[in-house]
Amino acid sequence: MTPRFRQLAVPLLTASLLALASACGGGAANNTAGPAAAPGEKVKLTVGLFGDFGFKPLYEEYKKTHPNIEIVESVTQFNDHHNNLVKRLATNAGAGDVEAVEVGYISTFTAQPGKFVDLKQYGLDKRQSDYLDWKWQQGLSKDGQQVLGLGTDVGGLAMCYRKDLFKKAGLPTDRTEVGGLWPTWEQYIETGKKFAAAGVSGTKFVDAPGEIFRAMVNQAPVGLYDAQDQIIVATNPDVKKAWDLSNQLTQNGLTAKLAAFSPPWNTGFAKGSFATIICPAWMTGFIQEQAKDASGKWDIAPVPGGSGNSGGSHLMIPKQSKHPKEAAELIDFLTSKDNQARVFKEEGTFPSIPALYDDPSIQNFTKPFFGDAPIGKIYSAAAKSLKPQHLGPKEADVRTVIGDGLGRVEQGKQTPDQAWAQVLEDVKKIK
Amino acid sequence: MSSLPLAATRRRGRSVRHTLDVRVSPYAYVAPFFLLFCAFGLFPLAYTAWVSLHDWTLLSDEHTFVGLKNFGTLLADGYFWNATFNTLSIGVLSTVPQLLLAIWLAHLLNRRLRMQTLFRISLLLPNVTSVVAVVVIFSQLFGRDFGMINWVLSWFGAGSVDWAAGTASSHVALSTMIMWRWTGYNALIFLAAMQAVPRELYEAATIDGASGFTQLRRITIPMIRPTIIFVVIVSSIGAMQIIAEPLLFGASSGAGGGAVSGGPDRQYQTLALFVYEQGFTKFDFGYASAASWLMFLAVVVVAGVNYLLTRRVKGGLL
Structure with a gap:
């Protein structure tokens, strides 16, 4: 919880410190380092993340070859992390040397190319051929001239489910058969009704409609924004369809009403409060962390409704960094082919480097926690068939507004129609 | 010279x-x-x-003068009025029982007791506990599925309450957290005032056969009136500025919605949280500043009304 206070304290503190420093004649604050440190000089790099990216072992390895580099990781909660970054860029103080940006926010930041270091300066445009083309494009400035961020992972979709609970409900447990239950989202809901009818006590079919909605929108060719960066929530039939289907989950009593990433949701994993959860590759790491006792009970099936991407991040260097050269080298290292493969095996976040998808070490990778599910194969297939979607600058804000609407229906405050009307009003206010 | x-x-x-x-x-x-x-x-x-008075966002360097437009938009903004209502509701629900309880506690402690200091210090303990810890623990107590309060309620056959989801229930939950932190603190202030009341008054009253409750009503409360006015005003100002509790409750209760919106239906978004949402997540400083000013005026009005009300109390409060 402390990040919330840091969110206020850090900008205030830095602002006052800066004011002090300039009052004392300036200069003093700046002469610690130029754009590149002298060889052997101690350099401290701050890496700002919004969760465990599985980088810690990589830092240790990096330090072996770069003894003068000290790496400090600063982790804040998802929304706070991105909001803080906006503030720190605007006030030109307090940002880290390397900042992770999630795909929902990437357009917000690539729209301000003046605030970030062009990674081309440090030769990182050489990495273009490594990447999935759309992932590479997302990290470029609007005019495509500058390389502002290098991708870490992509969130190809799958559906995680609890084998033991499916068995209790009399449903098939084999992952191919389970996938066969729900080629479409409508069939997913039908399966949910069967699950509910079996009356497994203390368990709902799915955690909450929010992330399901996000997945459905991500599967559509066009999502919340059109190519001209206009919000099209009101007119895109795919969005409305996703809204309706998500509410059907609620109205049939299939959700556990546990908002994603909240403490009760974490408890829900441990208590087995829900039998399925939408599973972008990075979610597998979450499940493993939250449901430590449920090893072997979870499994992974194909997602209803075809492929889509949910989540994934880029690493960027704010211009205010004092060590852009060292930071760029670190980004190059953290996103390298080998290291993306390694992070996948440990944390589950899936590489954005297609050469890895056919690599035997990925293809044959299985995880005992998920009943030896071939997660390498599943997510490679998901990533290969991904069709990228254009994301707008306020993607995350629009999603929050819609998420609130789904929440109001879930809490029985409004009918889906009333909630939708309010969502459209709220969306209009997003500037 | x-x-x-x-x-x-x-x-x-x-x-x-x-x-x-x-x-x-x-x-x-x-x-x-x-x-x-x-x-x-x-x-x-x-x-x-x-x-x-400006169209002022953090993300743009241009600040156009727009006069009172922000105030106009604000007065027509349903979410602003919703936040105002929530603030007043949480304010009344937390302050009124809190002050009554504080007077009662102070009255109980205003006599010769063994281990006096221990009792007085323990009154202050909730106040020195970090607000984060208080809200996180209380959010768990008020949990829907595995919370202790619902567990106790279930003994009496009550169904499980989704505390964070309802408007009234979330206000009760938040008021409980506020009362937990501030009752003891206010009791100590009352106790200090009570100790300045001459003992003879109580002795005379006891001889006349007045009960403890009558003594509290007829002697203590009139004698500590200035302190009551002070505490009422400070508490109402505090209640108008509640932000940490709803913000953290939003993050730790699982009610969904952005943490700054106070639940998906904004059921417990207070004025200060509304200002925070506008200023520090939407970066609309002009609008947030206008809201801050209206909030300031609201605080002045509420404090003034409470001052007038408490000043009229001549005899007993109860």
Whole structure:
């Protein structure tokens, strides 16, 4: 919880410190380092993340070859992390040397190319051929001239489910058969009704409609924004369809009403409060962390409704960094082919480097926690068939507004129609 | 000057210095407070008023003057009024029982007891606990599925309450957290005032056969009236500014919605949280400043009304 206070304290503190420093004649604050440190000089790099990216072992390895580099990781909660970054860029103080940006926010930041270091300066445009083309494009400035961020992972979709609970409900447990239950989202809901009818006590079919909605929108060719960066929530039939289907989950009593990433949701994993959860590759790491006792009970099936991407991040260097050269080298290292493969095996976040998808070490990778599910194969297939979607600058804000609407229906405050009307009003206010 | 006798010059110098000392130095002594107040109180207040007249966001360097437009939009913004209602509701629900309880607790402690100091210190303990810890623990107690309060309620056959989801229930939950932190603190202030009440009054009342409750009503409360006025005003100002509790409750209760919106239906978004949402997640400083000013006016009005109400209390409060 402390990040919330840091969110206020850090900008205030830095602002006052800066004011002090300039009052004392300036200069003093700046002469610690130029754009590149002298060889052997101690350099401290701050890496700002919004969760465990599985980088810690990589830092240790990096330090072996770069003894003068000290790496400090600063982790804040998802929304706070991105909001803080906006503030720190605007006030030109307090940002880290390397900042992770999630795909929902990437357009917000690539729209301000003046605030970030062009990674081309440090030769990182050489990495273009490594990447999935759309992932590479997302990290470029609007005019495509500058390389502002290098991708870490992509969130190809799958559906995680609890084998033991499916068995209790009399449903098939084999992952191919389970996938066969729900080629479409409508069939997913039908399966949910069967699950509910079996009356497994203390368990709902799915955690909450929010992330399901996000997945459905991500599967559509066009999502919340059109190519001209206009919000099209009101007119895109795919969005409305996703809204309706998500509410059907609620109205049939299939959700556990546990908002994603909240403490009760974490408890829900441990208590087995829900039998399925939408599973972008990075979610597998979450499940493993939250449901430590449920090893072997979870499994992974194909997602209803075809492929889509949910989540994934880029690493960027704010211009205010004092060590852009060292930071760029670190980004190059953290996103390298080998290291993306390694992070996948440990944390589950899936590489954005297609050469890895056919690599035997990925293809044959299985995880005992998920009943030896071939997660390498599943997510490679998901990533290969991904069709990228254009994301707008306020993607995350629009999603929050819609998420609130789904929440109001879930809490029985409004009918889906009333909630939708309010969502459209709220969306209009997003500037 | 040099033609004047030396002693006279000295005398005059001394008397000038003396006058200066008497006239000026008191101001010099209080100056640090007023300088700090100007820097951190008055200036932000005035600057906020200036910002509120502009279309001012953090992300753009252009700040166009728009006059009172922000205030107009604000007065037509349903979410602003919703936040105002929530603030008043949580304020009343937390302050009224809290002060009654505090007077009662102070009354209980205002007698010879063993381990007096221990009791008094333990009153203050909830107040020195970090608000984060308080809200996180209480959010778990008020949990829907595995919370202790619902567990206890289930003994009496009550169904599980989704505390964070409902408007009234979330206000009750938040008020409980606020009361937990501030009741003991206010009780201590009341206790200090009660100890200044002459003992003879109670002795005389006891001889006349007045019960403890009558003594509290007829002697204690009228005698500590200035303190009650002070506590009521400070508590209502505090209640109008509640932000940490709903913000953290949103993050830790699982009610969904962005943490700053106070639940998906904004069921427990307070005014201060509304200002925070506009200013620090939407970065609309102009709008947030306008909301801050209206909030300031609301605080003045509420504090004023409470002052008038409590001042009228001549006899017993109860």
